[in-house]
Structure formats: C-alpha cells, structure tokens
Amino acid sequence: MNTTQTEWNLARRQIVGNAASIGFAVAMYGVSFGALGTTTGLSIPQTMALSLLMFTGASQFTLVSTLASGGTALTAVIASWLMGTRNAAYSMRMTPILKTSGPGRLVAVQLTIDESTAMGLAQDEEAFEGRASRLAFWATGLSVYLLWNLATFIGAVSVSAIGDPKSFGLDAAIAAGLFALVWPQIKSRTDLSVAFGGALIALALTPVVPPGVPVLAAAIVAIIVGWVTGRKLS
Amino acid sequence: MWFAVLAGAAGCYALKYVGSIIPAHILEQPIVKRIVLLLPISLLSALVAVQTFATSQTLTLDARVPALAAATVALKFKTPFILVVLIAAVTAAALRYFGLAA
Numbered sequence: 001m002n003t004t005q006t007e008w009n010l011a012r013r014q015i016v017g018n019a020a021s022i023g024f025a026v027a028m029y030g031v032s033f034g035a036l037g038t039t040t041g042l043s044i045p046q047t048m049a050l051s052l053l054m055f056t057g058a059s060q061f062t063l064v065s066t067l068a069s070g071g072t073a074l075t076a077v078i079a080s081w082l083m084g085t086r087n088a089a090y091s092m093r094m095t096p097i098l099k100t101s102g103p104g105r106l107v108a109v110q111l112t113i114d115e116s117t118a119m120g121l122a123q124d125e126e127a128f129e130g131r132a133s134r135l136a137f138w139a140t141g142l143s144v145y146l147l148w149n150l151a152t153f154i155g156a157v158s159v160s161a162i163g164d165p166k167s168f169g170l171d172a173a174i175a176a177g178l179f180a181l182v183w184p185q186i187k188s189r190t191d192l193s194v195a196f197g198g199a200l201i202a203l204a205l206t207p208v209v210p211p212g213v214p215v216l217a218a219a220i221v222a223i224i225v226g227w228v229t230g231r232k233l234s
Numbered sequence: 235m236w237f238a239v240l241a242g243a244a245g246c247y248a249l250k251y252v253g254s255i256i257p258a259h260i261l262e263q264p265i266v267k268r269i270v271l272l273l274p275i276s277l278l279s280a281l282v283a284v285q286t287f288a289t290s291q292t293l294t295l296d297a298r299v300p301a302l303a304a305a306t307v308a309l310k311f312k313t314p315f316i317l318v319v320l321i322a323a324v325t326a327a328a329l330r331y332f333g334l335a336a
Binding site: 014017018021025041042043046049050053054055056059063067073076077080081084085086087088089090091092093094095096105106108109110112114117118121166167168169170171172173174175176177178179180181182183185186190191194195196197198199200201202203206207210211214215216217218219221222223225226227229230231233 | 235236237238239240241242243244245246247249250251252253254256258261263264265266267268269270271272273274275276277278279280281282283284285286287288290291292293297298301302305306309314315316318319320321322323324325326327328330331
C-alpha cells in the first residue's frame with residue numbers, strides 16, 4: 001500500500017469537506033444578496049448577472065447598496081471596483097501556485113476571491129507537490145461559485161430572505177472561517193506584525209473613509225515590510 | 235441599471251485578471267516576491283478585523299468579538315476548521331438569542 005496515496009486521499013477528503021462548508025456559510029449571504037438586489041430595483045436577471053459575472057461578494061453588496069442609498073450608477077461602479085482591487089493581489093499570489101494557462105487561467109481568475117485564496121494559502125505549498133494548495137483553491141472557488149449563485153437565485157425570487165443571517169451567527173462564522181485560514185499563513189514574527197499592522201490600519205481608517213478602502217489600505221503594511229525585508233535579501 | 239451591472243462586473247474581472255498576467259521574472263525579484271507573499275496576510279487580516287469590529291463605518295463591540303475569541307482558543311488547541319467555524323457561529327447566535335450581545 002502506498003502511504004503517500006493514503007495520506008493524499010485523507011487530505012483530499014478534508015480539503016473538499018472544508019471547501020463545501022465554506023460554500024454553505026457564504027451561501028446564506030447569497031440569499032441576502034439576492035433579496036437585496038431585487039428589493040433595490042434590480043431585475044432578477046440583473047441580480048443574477050452580478051453573482052455570475054462579478055462574483056466577488058463585497059463588490060456586489062457595495063454596488064447594490066450604493067444604488068439603494070441613491071448613488072449614481074457611476075459611483076456604484078467605481079465603489080465596486082475599489083472593493084475588487086484586492087483580488088488583483090490575490091491572483092498575483094495564486095497564479096504561480098495554480099500553474100494554469102489558457103482557458104483554465106481565465107476560469108481560475110474568475111474564482112479568485114477571499115475564500116478560495118485563503119483556503120489555497122492555508123495549505124502547505126509544498127505538500128503533495130502543490131496538489132493540496134491547488135485542490136483547496138479549486139474546490140473552494142467552485143463550491144462558493146455554485147452555492148453563491150444558487151443562493152442568489154433563491155433570494156432574488158423569494159425576495160424576503162429566510163431570516164437574518166446574523167441570528168444564526170453567520171457573520172461571526174465567516175470572520176472566524178477567514179481567521180482560521182489566515183492563522184496557518186502566519187509563520188514568522190514578521191508575518192505576525194504584518195497581520196496586526198494590517199488589522200490596525202483597517203480599523204483606524206474605518207470611521208473616516210468609505211467601506212472597502214480600509215481593507216485595501218492594509219496593503220501598505222505588506223508593501224513597506226516586504227520592501228524592507230526583501231531589500232535585505234537581495 | 236444594466237450599465238452599472240456590466241461595467242462593474244467587467245472592471246472586477248479585469249482587476250482579477252491583471253494580477254495573473256504579471257511576468258514571472260518580475261514576481262521572482264526578491265522585493266516583489268516578499269511583498270506578494272505578505273499582501274494576502276495583511277489584506278485578509280484587515281478583512282477579519284473589519285468583519286469582527288466594524289458595522290459599516292462604525293467600530294462596534296458585539297457578539298462577533300466573543301465569537302472570534304472562542305474561535306481563537308479553538309485554534310490554539312488545533313481544532314479542525316469546521317469546528318472552529320461552528321464554535322464561532324454558536325457563540326454569536328447564543329449570545330444574541332439570550333439578549334447578551336447585539
């Protein structure tokens with residue numbers, strides 16, 4: 001019996017299970033999104049188009065709530081782009097790990113969001129020749145894509161959401177889920193200070209700048225620390 | 235409305251795409267490599283902080299804070315991922331159900 005094969009089967013089952021549970025937690029918010037979209041005045045096809053084509057929850061909620069609060073279409077579009085900017089950093093990090101090309105690359109790009117990136121990076125990059133990282137990214141991306149779109153549809157046609165996701169503690173569950181995925185990525189004192197620095201900058205800016213900007217501003221910490229520590233290496 | 239939906243979606247896809255076409259030799263440079271390695275750590279940590287302590291543009295202390303504390307303890311004891319998430323959800327839901335936290 002090949003032990004690596006047995007270990008891989010075990011790891012694979014665990015990764016797929018975790019990916020599915022992330023998909024279900026996120027889907028509850030998909031129902032809210034669908035309901036919000038149609039109550040804001042978007043049609044069902046427009047609401048679905050956002051989940052199918054934009055597929056990055058924070059940008060979708062931002063676009064719809066900017067429209068709902070009386071913002072112009074252009075303001076709503078720019079706000080959604082601002083929210084989506086962090087995905088560019090994610091695909092920079094994930095592309096060399098995924099080793100995709102052609103149509104596969106185009107699909108991977110669309111699936112590059114907070115959850116899939118965090119799951120991909122939470123695995124040991126060297127484990128099973130990188131297969132663990134790749135499976136974690138793909139399984140999470142696909143599970144979230146399918147369930148998020150299904151949930152958006154349910155929310156959009158039933159209009160009234162099934163209840164406030166907060167009463168099930170789902171807001172805390174999503175935060176804790178991402179936290180559990182950042183946890184294994186923090187391997188050194190430098191990583192830890194980057195994590196704390198990013199969190200502090202985001203919280204300090206929260207009251208003074210529009211939503212989305214605080215998280216993006218945390219990139220500054222990675223850039224400064226990366227530049228200083230990278231220069232020592234070169 | 236279709237303008238907002240399609241322009242928003244196109245821009246968000248373009249942002250995801252831009253990150254994937256940066257040539258390998260640029261990403262291999264030590265400074266760039268360090269920055270790209272640290273970026274998801276700072277962005278995801280910031281996201282967790284905002285998801286725990288912020289409601290729109292207000293900083294708040296509600297049921298999410300003890301829920302994350304419970305999750306942290308669970309992580310210290312190397313609890314499996316799904317359980318960590320469940321512990322956080324149950325903590326927040328219970329505190330809200332009994333009216334102990336918002």
